[in-house]
Amino acid sequence: MSNIIIFIPNNEQKQECSNIELFKIIHPSSGLLSYFCIKNDELYELKQLSNENERSWFIENSVKEEGSLYCLSPFDPLFIFINIFEKMDDKKKKLYQPLDIILYNDEILGYSELNKIKNIEKRLKEICDINVLSIENNEVFYKFNEDKVLNWLTIKIEKLCTNFNKLKLCRNLLNKYEASPEDLEIKKKRISVILMSEYISLNLTLKLKDSLNIPEPTVNKVNYVYANDEDLIYNNNKRVSIDEVTGEMKKKKTLTAGQKRLAKANKSGMKSLEFFFKKK
Numbered sequence: 001m002s003n004i005i006i007f008i009p010n011n012e013q014k015q016e017c018s019n020i021e022l023f024k025i026i027h028p029s030s031g032l033l034s035y036f037c038i039k040n041d042e043l044y045e046l047k048q049l050s051n052e053n054e055r056s057w058f059i060e061n062s063v064k065e066e067g068s069l070y071c072l073s074p075f076d077p078l079f080i081f082i083n084i085f086e087k088m089d090d091k092k093k094k095l096y097q098p099l100d101i102i103l104y105n106d107e108i109l110g111y112s113e114l115n116k117i118k119n120i121e122k123r124l125k126e127i128c129d130i131n132v133l134s135i136e137n138n139e140v141f142y143k144f145n146e147d148k149v150l151n152w153l154t155i156k157i158e159k160l161c162t163n164f165n166k167l168k169l170c171r172n173l174l175n176k177y178e179a180s181p182e183d184l185e186i187k188k189k190r191i192s193v194i195l196m197s198e199y200i201s202l203n204l205t206l207k208l209k210d211s212l213n214i215p216e217p218t219v220n221k222v223n224y225v226y227a228n229d230e231d232l233i234y235n236n237n238k239r240v241s242i243d244e245v246t247g248e249m250k251k252k253k254t255l256t257a258g259q260k261r262l263a264k265a266n267k268s269g270m271k272s273l274e275f276f277f278k279k280k
Contacts (some may be wrong), residue, residue: 023110028083041118044072079199085144096131096141126152160192
């Protein structure tokens with residue numbers, strides 16, 4: 001891999017970038033191979049902060065022509081595991097499986113790195129049913145539980161709504177639309193679900209929306225919320241792909257994560273996500 005310029009979280013500044021070992025796994029949002037790393041037993045995503053060719057850097061005695069900036073952003077590994085389980089066939093999804101088998105992928109070896117995440121076995125209890133045959137021999141088996149997943153996502157939505165005013169992106173989205181006191185909390189939930197959809201499948205997004213009992217906007221109001229690309233400038237439209245880091249990226253039209261998923265899917269008879277948030 002060619003040299004890249006990376007910002008590290010404040011509490012990590014004293015550590016050398018050379019100690020970062022990046023690996024590639026499928027990002028649950030884009031469906032593309034993306035770079036991640038594990039630092040201090042936690043998962044981080046490598047994200048691009050600036051467009052390529054905006055600047056150059058002097059690195060020791062050489063010049064780095066492609067001067068994009070990158071940062072390491074904390075990433076909840078359960079989003080990765082949810083994506084892994086959802087891609088399993090229905091028969092396998094209903095089986096109890098050991099962690100090594102769940103993470104095994106002979107084409108994408110980076111998944112095995114997730115074993116290094118601190119307390120990952122304990123975390124998996126939030127989205128899986130557990131069958132412990134032997135703690136001493138580490139014979140623990142996991143089975144995907146969609147109800148637990150929806151409960152876990154609901155808790156995340158509630159926390160996001162509680163801290164809404166502390167998050168600039170959320171405030172910007174909310175301020176773009178007039179909101180009466182009666183529908184403010186509902187509007188926060190709608191925005192939160194849209195933001196959460198950047199990390200989960202369309203099918204799971206719709207189930208989450210239904211489980212939250214989010215009502216449709218009233219007939220006399222048109223102020224439902226729908227995020228535009230410019231609102232998510234530091235979200236998925238800035239996600240790093242392998243080719244961006246190695247300098248081999250082919251020029252192509254920029255699509256949102258949802259558009260990329262839908263482009264690959266069989267859309268016959270399928271309604272768009274926006275349809276479910278508009279007034280009827």
